[in-house]
Amino acid sequence: MNIEVYKVGEELDAINYSQVQDEISAILEKSSSVVLDMTDCRYVSSSGLRVLLYSEKVASSKGQKLYLVGLSAQVKDIMEVTGFNNFFDSFKTIEECMQHIK
Amino acid sequence: MHRVDVFPTHEYQGLKLRRGWPHPFGASVLGNMVNFSVYSRYATDCTLVLFHNREEQPFVEIPFFKEFRLGNVFSMIVFDLDYENIEYGFRMDGPFDPAEGHRFDRSKILLDPYAKLIVGRDVWGQKPNWDSLYQYRARVVFDDFDWENDLPLETPVNDLIVYEMHVRNFTCGAASGVKHQGTFAGVVEKIPYLKELGVNCVELMPIHEFDEFENFRPSPVDGHPLYNLWGYSNVGFFAPKAAYASAGRFSMQVDELKNMVKRLHANGIEVILDVVFNHTAEGNEKGPYISYRGIDNKTYYMLTPDGGYFNFSGCGNTLNCNNPNVRDMIVESLRYWVTDYHIDGFRFDLAAILGRDQNGNPMSNPPLLESLAHDPILGKTKLIAEAWDAGGLYQVGSFPSWGRWAEWNGKFRDSIRRFLKSDEGVLGDVKERIVGSPDLYASQKRGIKASVNFVTAHDGFTLMDLVSYNKKHNEANGEDNRDGENHNNSWNCGCEGPTDDADINRLRHRQVKNAITLLMVSQGIPMVLSGDEMGNSQQGNNNAYCQDNEIAWLDWNDLEKNSDIFHYFKQIIKFRRQHQVLRYEDHLAHSDYRHLGYPDFSWHGVKAWQPETGYNNLTAAFMLNGQYAETDGVADDFIYVAMNMHWEMHGFELPHLPEGMTWHVFANTGMEVPADIAEPGEEPLVDSQDEILVGPRSIMILVGRGEDISILS
Numbered sequence: 001m002n003i004e005v006y007k008v009g010e011e012l013d014a015i016n017y018s019q020v021q022d023e024i025s026a027i028l029e030k031s032s033s034v035v036l037d038m039t040d041c042r043y044v045s046s047s048g049l050r051v052l053l054y055s056e057k058v059a060s061s062k063g064q065k066l067y068l069v070g071l072s073a074q075v076k077d078i079m080e081v082t083g084f085n086n087f088f089d090s091f092k093t094i095e096e097c098m099q100h101i102k
Numbered sequence: 103m104h105r106v107d108v109f110p111t112h113e114y115q116g117l118k119l120r121r122g123w124p125h126p127f128g129a130s131v132l133g134n135m136v137n138f139s140v141y142s143r144y145a146t147d148c149t150l151v152l153f154h155n156r157e158e159q160p161f162v163e164i165p166f167f168k169e170f171r172l173g174n175v176f177s178m179i180v181f182d183l184d185y186e187n188i189e190y191g192f193r194m195d196g197p198f199d200p201a202e203g204h205r206f207d208r209s210k211i212l213l214d215p216y217a218k219l220i221v222g223r224d225v226w227g228q229k230p231n232w233d234s235l236y237q238y239r240a241r242v243v244f245d246d247f248d249w250e251n252d253l254p255l256e257t258p259v260n261d262l263i264v265y266e267m268h269v270r271n272f273t274c275g276a277a278s279g280v281k282h283q284g285t286f287a288g289v290v291e292k293i294p295y296l297k298e299l300g301v302n303c304v305e306l307m308p309i310h311e312f313d314e315f316e317n318f319r320p321s322p323v324d325g326h327p328l329y330n331l332w333g334y335s336n337v338g339f340f341a342p343k344a345a346y347a348s349a350g351r352f353s354m355q356v357d358e359l360k361n362m363v364k365r366l367h368a369n370g371i372e373v374i375l376d377v378v379f380n381h382t383a384e385g386n387e388k389g390p391y392i393s394y395r396g397i398d399n400k401t402y403y404m405l406t407p408d409g410g411y412f413n414f415s416g417c418g419n420t421l422n423c424n425n426p427n428v429r430d431m432i433v434e435s436l437r438y439w440v441t442d443y444h445i446d447g448f449r450f451d452l453a454a455i456l457g458r459d460q461n462g463n464p465m466s467n468p469p470l471l472e473s474l475a476h477d478p479i480l481g482k483t484k485l486i487a488e489a490w491d492a493g494g495l496y497q498v499g500s501f502p503s504w505g506r507w508a509e510w511n512g513k514f515r516d517s518i519r520r521f522l523k524s525d526e527g528v529l530g531d532v533k534e535r536i537v538g539s540p541d542l543y544a545s546q547k548r549g550i551k552a553s554v555n556f557v558t559a560h561d562g563f564t565l566m567d568l569v570s571y572n573k574k575h576n577e578a579n580g581e582d583n584r585d586g587e588n589h590n591n592s593w594n595c596g597c598e599g600p601t602d603d604a605d606i607n608r609l610r611h612r613q614v615k616n617a618i619t620l621l622m623v624s625q626g627i628p629m630v631l632s633g634d635e636m637g638n639s640q641q642g643n644n645n646a647y648c649q650d651n652e653i654a655w656l657d658w659n660d661l662e663k664n665s666d667i668f669h670y671f672k673q674i675i676k677f678r679r680q681h682q683v684l685r686y687e688d689h690l691a692h693s694d695y696r697h698l699g700y701p702d703f704s705w706h707g708v709k710a711w712q713p714e715t716g717y718n719n720l721t722a723a724f725m726l727n728g729q730y731a732e733t734d735g736v737a738d739d740f741i742y743v744a745m746n747m748h749w750e751m752h753g754f755e756l757p758h759l760p761e762g763m764t765w766h767v768f769a770n771t772g773m774e775v776p777a778d779i780a781e782p783g784e785e786p787l788v789d790s791q792d793e794i795l796v797g798p799r800s801i802m803i804l805v806g807r808g809e810d811i812s813i814l815s
Binding site for chain 1: 184186244246248282290349354358360361364365
């Protein structure tokens with residue numbers, strides 16, 4: 001299985017969402033699954049949430065998978081109160097995620 | 103295909119522009135374009151003011167060029183805006199001539215009346231910068247949300263059990279045990295609780311953006327801060343209250359509220375919004391410029407002949423609801439909440455105002471109410487009127503309905519309260535209320551479903567206070583106890599306020615159970631005030647609109663302290679939901695029109711088939727014939743309710759049931775827990791099938807059915 005890990009920066013918001021979206025989309029073009037490593041990410045804005053969900057929908061529409069890894073307490077909380085968490089499989093570490101994919 | 107009209111035609115200070123679309127009003131996004139549109143009948147010029155997020159000074163002010171104006175609408179497209187980081191407002195030019203109704207002031211930056219996301223009061227109680235030029239700031243909303251297969255639930259009106267709730271008060275108390283106290287997310291955390299209670303609809307006190315700092319002041323009594331806690335004072339009609347979202351500090355209130363609605367729906371719970379279209383937060387001529395006053399004062403407000411503000415709301419101004427443009431705004435707002443937030447219904451605060459013409463006179467066929475009754479998008483939305491206003495118009499029973507509008511039945515509240523405290527001369531009226539107020543709603547063929555029944559609501563005493571206080575105790579509000587309703591029809595059971603007297607406390611619990619019993623066995627839509635199910639007290643305050651503290655917050659410790667009350671509420675709600683015969687849509691015939699041997703509904707007294715008629719009587723009983731309320735071809739049970747609001751015990755002779763059926767006792771408020779209420783469907787057999795003894799100030803509910811389940815168990 002073709003899996004690629006993509007590392008999200010400290011923030012995912014209006015400043016960089018467009019670039020991040022392009023890069024994730026490019027990975028989804030060539031890989032079957034993508035693991036978003038959010039370990040360093042402290043904040044996801046409204047546009048950032050949409051990058052995540054849009055990417056997940058692109059992945060599912062092609063029978064691919066998108067996983068989230070290493071959500072910080074704050075990002076996790078934002079995703080829970082807005083309900084965006086319900087659309088993702090999320091793992092604490094990349095190893096755990098890889099274990100699951102296997 | 104590519105559109106040919108997506109290219110800029112103008113440029114201003116480096117920003118690329120184009121003539122906008124007049125409709126829809128407000129800010130809307132298409133690709134890399136944001137369209138801004140605002141109307142004003144009397145403005146001569148308009149400027150779009152753009153800020154970077156939270157910055158005090160705008161980075162650009164773009165005039166609406168002459169060619170950007172069509173009719174009375176200013177519209178403009180701005181290209182390539184990084185709109186998550188933009189806040190926008192308008193400046194309006196026009197005459198300042200209050201006598202003529204105009205109050206234009208170019209120095210003010212004004213909120214878009216159609217703003218869908220408003221920031222500036224993002225974290226509850228965080229002191230704002232009062233000197234800021236622009237206090238309530240519009241942002242462009244992300245209006246996409248993945249609802250999956252969710253839609254409004256369209257629960258039949260007569261099946262509703264409404265729970266009137268304040269988002270903040272519900273979970274702000276320390277003992278609520280939720281992570282996100284006082285927020286939409288906190289409500290989500292309490293969904294298992296709501297399901298356990300059994301309600302299937304929450305009616306939220308205002309959640310449109312308002313300013314908790316409006317009329318903010320320290321209490322003259324003890325100095326604690328007094329807020330606008332209830333929020334009956336709109337800043338915007340399209341935007342949710344930011345500080346009710348735990349993610350409001352990140353401006354994610356829209357997504358958080360939508361998620362709340364989606365989660366409630368997934369658990370079978372509808373969402374009704376209490377909407378306040380009768381006035382705005384701008385107050386009278388001394389109030390601030392927020393939006394409407396500066397955008398188009400003469401359009402938005404009902405003005406006296408000399409240009410002052412009519413005050414039918416009691417809050418300084420009156421929205422000009424039957425001005426055609428304001429009417430359209432209200433319709434558009436409601437459609438938006440249904441379309442974008444999947445809201446199931448609305449309760450209209452001081453709805454009688456919505457039927458007044460532009461000079462304040464009540465109309466016989468108010469166009470706004472007619473529009474709402476016939477609107478296609480609102481076609482299955484519940485419409486509930488608070489059918490009175492602060493200007494003396496009282497329309498309970500006569501609110502123009504077109505068969506669509508239900509009403510808060512204030513007469514139900516008044517009669518039931520008087521009956522509970524054993525007033526004389528009230529029994530005849532109580533009987534009307536129990537059968538769905540045909541005296542009010544049968545003539546227009548509005549049916550039982552027009553009557554929203556309640557004993558308590560946010561205005562007035564909580565249920566526990568209703569049986570603990572004779573008089574209101576609003577001193578903490580800082581108005582020398584002048585505010586709040588004086589006619590509460592309450593009775594303290596022998597001591598004003600909390601007491602250690604066990605007999606009084608027992609009686610109070612019994613009276614609480616009597617009240618919820620009368621509500622749940624009456625025909626109509628029952629509405630429970632949040633907290634009553636745990637015996638919540640506001641320490642005798644019957645107008646806690648400003649008490650953002652333990653007075654108004656639910657104390658979740660009460661759940662354990664008053665566990666018998668919570669248990670009773672749960673069981674009687676379950677009972678109502680199991681018995682179709684308690685939930686008729688149309689009024690009863692009081693006759694055996696299908697020749698089944700018993701009338702659909704019959705009144706009784708201490709003697710079967712002989713209801714009391716005397717002025718002083720405080721005893722009555724009724725029987726519902728379940729054969730008239732079939733569900734999928736299966737008849738419901740017989741239900742018999744004996745009400746004794748006399749302070750002496752009375753024997754009630756029971757009507758005989760059809761051959762093979764027996765009476766079982768479901769509830770007896772005269773008994774202590776656990777004998778006060780049974781598990782619905784497992785009620786024990788009544789000892790004597792001929793007569794029951796009903797204790798002082800007590801109610802008994804019997805179920806008549808064929809199979810004796812209690813023998814099986």
